[in-house]
Amino acid sequence: AQRVTQPEKLLSVFKGAPVELKCNYSYSGSPELFWYVQYSRQRLQLLLRHISRESIKGFTADLNKGETSFHLKKPFAQEEDSAMYYCALSGGGAQKLVFGQGTRLTINP
Amino acid sequence: DTEVTQTPKHLVMGMTNKKSLKCEQHMGHRAMYWYKQKAKKPPELMFVYSYEKLSINESVPSRFSPECPNSSLLNLHLHALQPEDSALYLCASSQGLAGGPGEQFFGPGTRLTVL
Numbered sequence: 001a002q003r004v005t006q007p008e009k010l011l012s013v014f015k016g017a018p019v020e021l022k023c024n025y026s027y028s029g030s031p032e033l034f035w036y037v038q039y040s041r042q043r044l045q046l047l048l049r050h051i052s053r054e055s056i057k058g059f060t061a062d063l064n065k066g067e068t069s070f071h072l073k074k075p076f077a078q079e080e081d082s083a084m085y086y087c088a089l090s091g092g093g094a095q096k097l098v099f100g101q102g103t104r105l106t107i108n109p
Numbered sequence: 110d111t112e113v114t115q116t117p118k119h120l121v122m123g124m125t126n127k128k129s130l131k132c133e134q135h136m137g138h139r140a141m142y143w144y145k146q147k148a149k150k151p152p153e154l155m156f157v158y159s160y161e162k163l164s165i166n167e168s169v170p171s172r173f174s175p176e177c178p179n180s181s182l183l184n185l186h187l188h189a190l191q192p193e194d195s196a197l198y199l200c201a202s203s204q205g206l207a208g209g210p211g212e213q214f215f216g217p218g219t220r221l222t223v224l
Contacts, residue, residue, distance in 0.1 A: 034212075043215045043216065043217045043218070044152070044199070044215040045214075045215065046212045046213070049211075049212065086151055086152075090210050095140045095142075095157050095159050095164060095165065095203070095205060095210045096154060096157060096165055096210065097210055097213060098154075099151035099152055099153075100151065101150070101151055102150075102151050
């Protein structure tokens with residue numbers, strides 16, 4: 001079974017502080033992992049995916065197969081990072097995404 | 110055009126009504142999706158169409174009936190819904206290449222209320 005766990009429903013940090021949103025997954029094969037973000041009054045959109053290994057808006061995420069994790073990190077949070085973040089998994093070549101429960105990130109000024 | 114559009118934005122219907130939700134994309138994507146999202150919950154997959162054929166049905170009740178008339182359009186026909194079906198219905202599309210969904214592009218959603 002495919003499962004994605006985001007242990008924090010809410011996360012609040014101050015502007016300029018580092019931020020880490022946790023994501024753990026359960027999948028027996030080789031998964032593809034994604035982070036999607038939803039800013040206030042905007043549609044859900046892709047932030048980054050592990051196979052591209054790039055930094056978007058200062059965020060990075062590394063797939064750790066040993067720990068089955070795909071944590072999202074940013075060294076210096078900005079107020080515009082406040083949003084709902086979903087970790088998602090796809091496996092086995094299926095055209096299907098399984099989402100975690102989401103973490104609402106609030107950046108305080 | 111790099112957006113997924115959905116109509117209507119809002120829909121209120123009674124339990125005996127028949128209505129349809131529409132989704133459109135002109136990005137040449139060959140996979141299209143319907144999701145249901147309840148408040149403060151993640152999107153839940155309902156249906157996947159791949160190359161205009163239904164490839165995944167996540168055990169959705171038959172009161173929801175999807176249709177893919179062509180590669181750009183996706184409909185969701187609604188009949189005899191229940192109040193618990195009230196939710197935000199999201200459409201998404203992706204290139205649909207073998208190996209997985211890749212990046213999915215989401216529409217803004219239709220807010221459905223069943224009275």
